[in-house]
Amino acid sequence: MPALTSPARRAWRHLLGQPLPTPSALWQGGGRRGVTAAACAVLPLIVGVSAGEPGLGAAGALGAFTAIYGHALPYRRRAVVVAGVALAMTVAAWLGALTGPHPVVLALVCGGLAAVATVATAVWRIGAPGPAGFVIVCGGSSALGTAPGEHALAAGAAAALAWVGCMLPWLWDRTGPERRAVEQAERAVGALVAGTAVQPVVVARDVRLADTAMTDAGRRDGDLRDRLRLIEQRFFEALPTDPDVLPRPAVVDPTVPPPTPRWWHRPWVVTAARTGIGVAAAGLAAAAVGLHNTYWAATSAAAVLAGIDARQAGSRALHRAFGTVLGVLLAGAIIWADPPVAVSILLVGLMQLTVELLIAHRYWMAVSLITPLVLTLVHMALPQRSVGELVVERLSETGIGIVVALAVGLALFRRSGSRRLPAAVRATAAAALALTAEPGRADVERHLHDALVALSDIALVARAELSPAPATAAWLHQARHVADLGWALLGARARGEDDLTAALTRRIREELAHPSAG
Numbered sequence: 001m002p003a004l005t006s007p008a009r010r011a012w013r014h015l016l017g018q019p020l021p022t023p024s025a026l027w028q029g030g031g032r033r034g035v036t037a038a039a040c041a042v043l044p045l046i047v048g049v050s051a052g053e054p055g056l057g058a059a060g061a062l063g064a065f066t067a068i069y070g071h072a073l074p075y076r077r078r079a080v081v082v083a084g085v086a087l088a089m090t091v092a093a094w095l096g097a098l099t100g101p102h103p104v105v106l107a108l109v110c111g112g113l114a115a116v117a118t119v120a121t122a123v124w125r126i127g128a129p130g131p132a133g134f135v136i137v138c139g140g141s142s143a144l145g146t147a148p149g150e151h152a153l154a155a156g157a158a159a160a161l162a163w164v165g166c167m168l169p170w171l172w173d174r175t176g177p178e179r180r181a182v183e184q185a186e187r188a189v190g191a192l193v194a195g196t197a198v199q200p201v202v203v204a205r206d207v208r209l210a211d212t213a214m215t216d217a218g219r220r221d222g223d224l225r226d227r228l229r230l231i232e233q234r235f236f237e238a239l240p241t242d243p244d245v246l247p248r249p250a251v252v253d254p255t256v257p258p259p260t261p262r263w264w265h266r267p268w269v270v271t272a273a274r275t276g277i278g279v280a281a282a283g284l285a286a287a288a289v290g291l292h293n294t295y296w297a298a299t300s301a302a303a304v305l306a307g308i309d310a311r312q313a314g315s316r317a318l319h320r321a322f323g324t325v326l327g328v329l330l331a332g333a334i335i336w337a338d339p340p341v342a343v344s345i346l347l348v349g350l351m352q353l354t355v356e357l358l359i360a361h362r363y364w365m366a367v368s369l370i371t372p373l374v375l376t377l378v379h380m381a382l383p384q385r386s387v388g389e390l391v392v393e394r395l396s397e398t399g400i401g402i403v404v405a406l407a408v409g410l411a412l413f414r415r416s417g418s419r420r421l422p423a424a425v426r427a428t429a430a431a432a433l434a435l436t437a438e439p440g441r442a443d444v445e446r447h448l449h450d451a452l453v454a455l456s457d458i459a460l461v462a463r464a465e466l467s468p469a470p471a472t473a474a475w476l477h478q479a480r481h482v483a484d485l486g487w488a489l490l491g492a493r494a495r496g497e498d499d500l501t502a503a504l505t506r507r508i509r510e511e512l513a514h515p516s517a518g
Contacts, residue, residue: 026357032169033071034356038349040064040162044154045345045380054341055146055381056154059097061348062137062377063089063155067162068356069126069133074177074213075170081126082166086159088117092134093155096141096295097148103294106142107283110135110298114305115276122271122457129359131275135302139295140374144381175224178213182228185210189235204484207235211491233500236488270416270461275305278408282401289400296394300324300401303367305409323364324398327371332391334372335379348376417461418468421475425482428455429512432486435493436505445490452486455479482512 020026041061048057066089070082092113099106117131141151169176188206210228282301286294303320334347351373359366375390431448438444459479462472485508492500 060158063158094152096138097151100142111280181213296397297401304405323367326368331372
């Protein structure tokens with residue numbers, strides 16, 4: 001067997017990534033979500049098959065994708081977010097069933113849905129899997145051949161069931177989400193203090209998530225809040241203070257007001273435009289070459305463009321292509337074997353559970369199961385379609401979706417983050433200085449919070465661009481420094497820690513309001 005070329009070795013290492021966590025760690029990360037999602041997918045299938053309506057059962061299983069959202073959120077916020085997702089999933093399923101016979105209209109609907117879902121998931125901080133889940137439900141619904149009204153009712157009922165499943169653990173573990181967030185922050189800070197290879201910006205994210213979870217919680221757990229306060233204090237004390245290690249502070253003139261943010265400056269505006277255009281273009285390209293079910297090309301494009309930059313689009317394309325080939329072959333084997341309906345339902349549940357366990361660690365493995373999961377649902381609704389037709393069509397649509405998504409991801413808005421990064425750093429530093437000058441004003445505190453969120457989004461985009469604007473690396477260092485100080489100040493003020501607030505105020509005034517030496 002010939003040795004792998006260097007590019008092939010790099011691609012294979014990229015697919016493998018870091019070693020998989022232990023089974024217990026996998027279960028801790030996605031087990032609860034996986035069990036809920038699997039149960040909510042299987043129950044509608046059982047009801048639909050028992051009633052002699054497997055198509056509506058499959059529609060319900062797609063609507064049950066609602067259950068994969070919101071599991072990291074405290075229950076008070078989760079109730080609202082998952083209810084919104086359930087409504088959106090029902091609408092997506094109805095639109096898919098309505099436009100299924102019209103490939104061009106379906107492609108445009110998928111593109112518009114992807115853009116709107118991108119905005120909604122970013123603005124309301126819904127989290128993974130983002131817009132891709134809605135496009136999958138819309139596209140999958142288009143292939144089932146069910147009446148739109150009945151389809152929407154089945155999907156809506158399953159989405160409501162998924163809401164119940166997501167909220168059910170509240171009965172016995174009311175502080176579970178915030179407790180797990182605090183435990184993750186504690187592990188991250190412990191690794192930073194121990195000197196392991198953990199960047200402060202990564203630890204800061206876990207600490208912020210824990211603080212947000214405690215803020216969003218419906219009830220206040222005094223022990224958890226005290227524990228988080230100690231964790232945040234340890235984190236602040238562990239931040240590097242050596243001038244050779246600490247990122248250069250931003251230079252800000254406190255007398256110059258920060259620029260007024262406009263809605264079109266938000267990173268999600270660019271991401272929504274890129275995602276919507278890419279998804280619609282993929283579906284239209286599939287329709288142009290005569291493929292009837294354009295939804296798979298649109299779905300593939302949505303998954304590839306689920307990242308926020310060109311580099312992530314390329315990475316997703318590799319994972320999507322490899323996983324889809326395996327998934328289509330697996331789906332073909334399942335359909336060719338023609339197992340009993342009960343076995344097919346069991347396989348759907350097992351695949352859904354395994355996807356949630358793996359998706360954060362091996363995207364291509366998850367894709368290799370998402371593909372047969374959706375295709376098995378379609379086959380249960382339309383068993384007359386041949387295996388060969390299904391495999392050839394899906395591979396063709398996937399190839400089109402990946403190529404179009406890569407072209408869009410590499411061509412549109414290539415420097416959208418790095419060009420806005422300097423202004424975002426200056427605006428955030430100015431907002432932090434304003435809060436130290438007027439600590440009693442809630443609107444000034446909210447302005448700093450919003451500026452920090454915007455800075456985090458813009459820095460994330462800029463960090464992964466293939467060809468960023470000049471001096472982006474230096475601005476990223478400054479962004480990290482400003483963000484650490486800003487979030488620490490907000491956290492200390494929220495907890496009423498006067499000594500820590502005073503120390504942070506001094507550092508902000510010294511390091512953000514004056515030029516650094518050199």
